[in-house]
Amino acid sequence: MDDYDIQDWSRILLGDLPGQFLLEVTLRTLLMFIVIVVTMRLTGKRAVQQLSIIELVLVIGLGSAAGDPMFYHDIGLLPPLVVFVVILLAYRLITRMAAKSRKVEELLEGRPILIIESGQFSIQNFDKEDVGQDEFLMELRLHGIEHLGQIRRAYIEPNGQVSVFYYADDEVRMGLPILPGLFLQKTERISQSGTYACTFCGQVEKLIPKDSYHVCPVCMHSEWVQALDTPRIT
Numbered sequence: 001m002d003d004y005d006i007q008d009w010s011r012i013l014l015g016d017l018p019g020q021f022l023l024e025v026t027l028r029t030l031l032m033f034i035v036i037v038v039t040m041r042l043t044g045k046r047a048v049q050q051l052s053i054i055e056l057v058l059v060i061g062l063g064s065a066a067g068d069p070m071f072y073h074d075i076g077l078l079p080p081l082v083v084f085v086v087i088l089l090a091y092r093l094i095t096r097m098a099a100k101s102r103k104v105e106e107l108l109e110g111r112p113i114l115i116i117e118s119g120q121f122s123i124q125n126f127d128k129e130d131v132g133q134d135e136f137l138m139e140l141r142l143h144g145i146e147h148l149g150q151i152r153r154a155y156i157e158p159n160g161q162v163s164v165f166y167y168a169d170d171e172v173r174m175g176l177p178i179l180p181g182l183f184l185q186k187t188e189r190i191s192q193s194g195t196y197a198c199t200f201c202g203q204v205e206k207l208i209p210k211d212s213y214h215v216c217p218v219c220m221h222s223e224w225v226q227a228l229d230t231p232r233i234t
Helices: 009-014 020-043 053-071 077-102 102-109 123-128 133-141
Strands: 113-117 151-157 163-166 193-196 205-208 225-226
Touching: 009 133, 020 053, 020 077, 053 077, 113 123, 133 163
Parallel strands: none
Antiparallel strands: 113 151, 151 163, 193 205, 193 225
């Protein structure tokens, strides 16, 4: 540190690197931008709630570029500035392309996924999205939902949030209760006749006691809980 000079602008701007390194920074930034976009896309919608994938990549990229030159004297200011410019230009280009092309938008952000239809889980889409049932039921409870029979359709949006469309009170059907105290009463043995909902897919069946298990005709699971048909309280 004996030769440290606070007015050494070559060191301040470039660190210990030659000017040609700025071209390499540009290439590195573009490659890492693509890597981050692909990685965030593969993590699924639930990992990127609130922000879109591109917005999250923008935050990560700019945050990473801004951090190091604030702390390390041997890192120049010009390489991070090049990173900022490249990321912002890439962001503007991608958002323009997404605005003009539905295919590009779906490739980058995905599309809304139907998770519940007519009071029952769409189990194929549910598996595809790698959604945890407990987490998803919590989201529904935050919408004031007591059982799936109150829901006409529910979607996981590209930003990871859940959109719910309800049945009118006079249209509410029997459905799987999602309140913890009721949901945890699930059983494989039916002790009394009644209307039950499959705890895996929400299929509703009228069941009677018998020696063997009742297998759900939709998902082939065998845990049931008594269904509800109460209207929403808003």
